[in-house]
Amino acid sequence: MTTAVSYLRTSSKTNLDGDSAPRQRQAIEEYAQRNGIAVVKEFYDEAVKGADPVDARPGFQDLLDYLAGNGARVILVENVSRFSRDLIVQETGHKLLQNLGYELVPVDAPSHFTDDTPTAAMVRQILGAVAEFEKAQLVAKLRGARDRKSRALGRRVEGKHGYRVSSPELIREAKRLARKSPKTGKARSLREIAAELAQMGHTTANGQPFSASQVQRLMEAG
Template sequence: MKPVQAIAYLRTSSAANVGGDSDQRQRAAVDSYASRAGFEVVKEFYDAAVSGADPIDQRDGFTSLLAWATETNVTTIIVENASRFARDLIVQEVGYASLKAQGFTLIAADDPDAFTADTPTARMVRQILGAVSEFEKANLVAKLKGARDRKSAAAGKRIEGRKGYDDTNPDVVREAKRLARKNPKTGKTRSLREIAAELARLGHVTRAGKPFSASQVSRLLAY
């Protein structure tokens, strides 16, 4: 069976560790796991002297990784351990959720279930993040309603916001979420682009008649 292509991500938090053996140790751990688990590491990205508390979208190495992965459609990322990805638990959960929504699989070489384990701490963090997300969404809805109310008063007639696909086409939302589920046999998930292609094959396209983009699929999954 052909190995699954993967990306290695390395990080050192201290400038004092740059040039030491930290990156060599991480690389060896990732390569060892990859060879055992049937992966082929085809690219490596390294954030040197970057804190594990920094959000992933503020790291030059990781943003370069995501750009390269998007172009090549390599969606598996392997790190030495969970703390190499992020030491801060909130950053870790937010980063993992963001990657998952984009169709990426994140694996820790020392514990492949580290990011998917259903521990009490992880559940608490996810619940807190969910509550914050719900508050932000409700706050945005209130702001948009206030803006529509002001426009309606000025225009002398009711102006409504554009309805989303969850209102206009709930079938496409339902189908996108079905396609995003993990395959029960292989344990793999489709990338956002793969979901978009399958939606188009099934006849689900945008209002303009074009296939959904990866970012649009991500929004469909967020409904």
């Protein structure tokens, strides 16, 4: 039987005592029963706006932490708007989940994210163009900064090539901490890994612990 987790969201505190959460839960449970899916855990973001990025939501961060150490790969939501009401956030959030190997299913329209509709294609193309533009801008800024520093030092200064080159021990520790315990068979959550890395002195450039999505990328680094 396929296993999945469910994700619920209400956008304001006034919804907390209303019908929103029970309605979402019922729709997900009915879909799961019809399709032979076992919902193993529920995650709920209370009073979280639909335009908020998914990786900035506490409940969704907990969901990602759970999936990283669990066999479930499917996320069920009542409809697309429960995931996000913002089209850009929908597409970027879905892309994040795709890259992590997870499937997002709105139970009222299960093929929404797999249909190649003109709107979805347009948004993906726009996002791709924006990402390419931003990357080109960043590369140009970094190149200019290196050129200025090189002139000041009288020697060529080259840029960093990511943690894989600049901090291979960080990659090794992240992957070590992600392994399941030989005694219990359980794995640490992404947040637990980030906390332990911080205790070892491995933090972001701002001195903060890595986010769950950053830890996931560290573990996937070659």
